Amino acid sequence: EAQVTQNPRYLITVTGKKLTVTCSQNMNHEYMSWYRQDPGLGLRQIYYSMNVEVTDKGDVPEGYKVSRKEKRNFPLILESPSPNQTSLYFCASSFERNNSPLHFGNGTRLTVT
């Protein structure tokens, strides 16, 4: 089944403790991205990647890192999480061309205390 898989689905952590949210897709998509969803703000893009070893900042990149060492994986890294990073996170992927629909993962609910 074609899908974008995020793990974990829920995560509670403490301020400053490094964490990684994994994202993997099995559709051979070149393009992958991370969004965060907050009430009243909709979804905002954090980082995106056009292909292996090519990443760029989205609209709200502060406090986040990403890597794209393999085409299928695009982990989101929080080196020192803070409470303002408590949010719902989505990974998404698509082919790198116009009119290619975006496929979303099922989201990761992160709470930083």
Place this chain on the structure above:
Amino acid sequence: AQTVTQSQPEMSVQEAETVTLSCTYDTSESDYYLFWYKQPPSRQMILVIRQEAYKQQNATENRFSVNFQKAAKSFSLKISDSQLGDAAMYFCAYSRLQETSGSRLTFGEGTQLTVNP
């Protein structure tokens, strides 16, 4: 920068009735895509409908249709014969028409739709 605005944080509709969700956007581009996504309590993001700005005809998918007013930069979603399963958060989104950049979306704030039996 492009912006998308949904001015209705919450809407409600009676089952079998029709409801319209509003969306406005701001862009200097002439060609772009517009989307409506549905997010049920499961949190899954489901594409409801998509409109290409260069197409005059309004997109339609079964009970879902849009009213695309390019000059007014308005993109409303009409849900006909509302069903209980339509209850969800609805997001309007915009994407530039770019040659090689996948689908980078700018989202609105969302409208929470309640369907009353």
